[in-house]
Amino acid sequence: MNGKHITAIVLAAGKGSRMCSKTPKQYLELCGKPILYYSLKRFEESSVNDIILVTGKEDITYCKENIVEKYQLRKIRQIVEGGTQRYWSVRNGLNAIISTDYVLIHDAARPCLTVKSIEQSIVEVMKSGACTLGVPVKDTIKVVDESCMGIATPPREYLWQVQTPQSFCYEDIMKAYRRMEQEMNTDITDDTMIMERYLNKKTKLILGDYRNIKVTTPEDLLMAEIFL
Numbered sequence: 559m560n561g562k563h564i565t566a567i568v569l570a571a572g573k574g575s576r577m578c579s580k581t582p583k584q585y586l587e588l589c590g591k592p593i594l595y596y597s598l599k600r601f602e603e604s605s606v607n608d609i610i611l612v613t614g615k616e617d618i619t620y621c622k623e624n625i626v627e628k629y630q631l632r633k634i635r636q637i638v639e640g641g642t643q644r645y646w647s648v649r650n651g652l653n654a655i656i657s658t659d660y661v662l663i664h665d666a667a668r669p670c671l672t673v674k675s676i677e678q679s680i681v682e683v684m685k686s687g688a689c690t691l692g693v694p695v696k697d698t699i700k701v702v703d704e705s706c707m708g709i710a711t712p713p714r715e716y717l718w719q720v721q722t723p724q725s726f727c728y729e730d731i732m733k734a735y736r737r738m739e740q741e742m743n744t745d746i747t748d749d750t751m752i753m754e755r756y757l758n759k760k761t762k763l764i765l766g767d768y769r770n771i772k773v774t775t776p777e778d779l780l781m782a783e784i785f786l
């Protein structure tokens with residue numbers, strides 16, 4: 559797009575412990591197809607140039623045969639092994655890229671992503687250099703102490719739930735990850751946090767879709783199936 563090269567990293571190397579199922583959640587089926595299939599397909603249909611799939615070492619052959627070849631996905635350049643934490647999986651995905659301009663990092667556990675949201679992310683990352691999909695929170699959010707006493711109520715108008723894809727200039731996110739690797743922090747939950755902490759760079763939030771849920775616990779499967 560605009561002569562720029564755009565790469566998606568799709569993360570599917572988690573164990574899905576909160577789903578409490580034997581099969582990692584990204585391989586559970588919704589409407590007859592594995593959860594992982596859906597977001598790969600949406601990237602395939604978008605203006606993203608190529609896709610790096612990050613998965614468990616033992617699942618690489620399964621993904622190649624039962625997802626990439628079976629559904630004839632043509633933009634997947636590499637399937638690489640993930641790490642023990644989400645950020646190590648992202649790092650492995652980033653290291654697999656030979657050259658690109660922008661990177662969109664997405665959780666395979668969000669199958670209801672739309673092509674429209676991908677395209678919005680691409681437009682915004684080209685403008686501001688770092689963006690993520692998100693939605694304003696609907697509930698009042700409490701900060702609690704160790705004994706679960708509510709100790710503060712941040713004003714709701716400033717609270718958003720962050721989703722994926724999270725999109726960055728390739729050079730910036732690589733620089734942030736190289737710094738992160740030296741410090742080995744363990745409280746990192748997403749890539750916007752890595753950009754804030756290691757590059758001092760803010761991320762623009764763009765209005766996504768309340769249906770772009772992260773399938774995490776069993777009841778999310780029902781919701782995702784309805785949305786799909």
Ligand code: CTP
Binds near residue numbers: 644664
């Ligand atoms: N992920 C990954 N590598 C990890 C951990 C997570 O690639 N070491 C991926 C998951 O496969 C998922 C996404 O990151 O698509 C978001 O993570 P999450 O929803 O937390 O999935 P899991 O870590 O698998 O689930 P849980 O935290 O319940 O174990």
Ligand code: MG
Binds near residue numbers: 644
């Ligand atoms: Mg997890």
